[in-house]
Amino acid sequence: MLRICSFFLFVFALSAEQADWIWSARYVITEDATHRVIENGAVAVRGARILAVGPRAEIDARFTGVRRLDRPDAILAPGLIDTHTHAAMSLFRGIANDLRLQDWLEKFIFPAEAKNVTPDFVRWGTRLGCLEMLLGGTTTFTDMYYFEDVVAEAAKEAGMRGVLGETIIGFPVPDNKTPADALRFTERYLARFAGDPLIVPAVAPHALYTNSDETLKAARALANRFHAPLVIHVAETRKEVDDELAKRHTTPVGTLDRLGIFNGRTVAAHCVWVTEADMAILKARDVGVAHCPSSNMMLASGVAPVVRMLALGIHVGLGPDGPAGSNNDFNLFEEMDLAAKLQKVTARDPQALSAATALDMATIGGARVLGMEKEIGSLETGKLADMIVVRLDRPNAVPLYDPISQMVYALKADDVRDVMVNGKPVVRDGSILTLNEPQILEKAREYRDKIRASLR
Secondary structure (H helix, E strand, O other), X not given: OHHHHHHHHXXXXXXXEEEEEEEEEEEEEOOOOOXXXXXXXXXXXXXXXXXXXXXXXXXXXXXXXXXXXXXXXXXXXXXXXXXXXXXXXXXXXXXXXXXXXXXXXXXXXXXXXXXXXXXXXXXXXXXXXXXXXXXXXXXXXXXXXXXXXXXXXXXXXXXXXXXXXXXXXXXXXXXXXXXXXXXXXXXXXXXXXXXXXXXEEEEEEOEHHHOOHHHHHHHHHHHHHOOOOEEEEEOOOXXXXXXXXXXXXXXXXXXXXXXXXXXXXXXXXXXXXXXHHHHHHHHHOXXXXXXXXXXXXXXXXXXXXXXXXXXXXXXXXEOOEOOOOOOOOOOXXXXXXXXXXXXXXXXXXXXXXOHHHHHHHHOHHHHHHOOOOOOOOOOOOOOEOOEEEEEOOOHHHOOOXXXXXXXXXXXXXXXXXXXXEOOEEEEEOOEEOOOOHHHXXXXXXXXXXXXXXXXX
């Protein structure tokens, strides 16, 4: 009998497909086209990609895994996708609060950046940002800052995926003194990271109101030459719109469209003050919108018409924007919750934006914004293995009736237990595997003292 059992085990081992990892959980939220939620599900991974998703019994019967991660009291979900942030600004966390955007930028942020931002600042600030994001379940972030090549180096060190835009702006900044310098810097950056498995290099003209028309056109041409995305702030405040109407009798969206800035993959951050005509342009040009509810609320910028944009078929994702006063964290669980509730209270309709839609915006919707929906944003065969495990054994997770509702309205960033990016575990049992957390926190405290002294 022992020989017979051994024979069948040997035959099974020969017939089973090999996986590098099998992760299983009480629920698998796939975010696929049918929005399957699989109870007692599993995901098999080989290399950087997903081999299969399904009931655990089926995955176990089909695959043998070199390594397993079994979480019977957890949700397994796609990694969250941040469509707009400034990671290195983590070192300015809380430096200036309770202000309007223009005052925040002109009186505090721009001066603080001029005195403090260096490649070393950006490296440690990005490490701190990636640490927070990964521990909170964000596996892809969309960035706009200075020394973006250093941001890319730090993101790769963390094992994190990034769509990372080098800032182009119409006045001297820490890495480039002129827009022409910035364009040349960006061209070298795009060439360096072309084809990288984790980094999608991007061109990031800051905004319409901080760049000349010629610079904006050059940024678009550069992005198109490298088949790279363009990331830009658009219609964030009423002042921005009023100024453009007074100057050219058109809206920021209208001006950018006339200049041809949307003729290529574009991620437009905020889009709070957009008209029906603006939204028709965004839809026609396939512009992805990064909705940042925490930032828009904290700066009193307004409420983006997200429900209307989604109804028109515009791709809308979520972004925390980032620390320093527009929002002091990188918490996409918080952004999901606020995105749904902000639309509900504005519309006075509890069904205005559902939990399912909010989760979609943080996963597959965010991937669509970035033009990466064929690679990330859902747990499906052939896609890149970016996924998170969220624990269900804490008081805020019990009882559970609907896993998707629980993800958006009950679970928190610190409930994330495990994270995989590109087929590699980067967080295990709530601890980072790729970064030196104590060293990063100590360095952040050192920078706080330097920044505080520079502003006296």
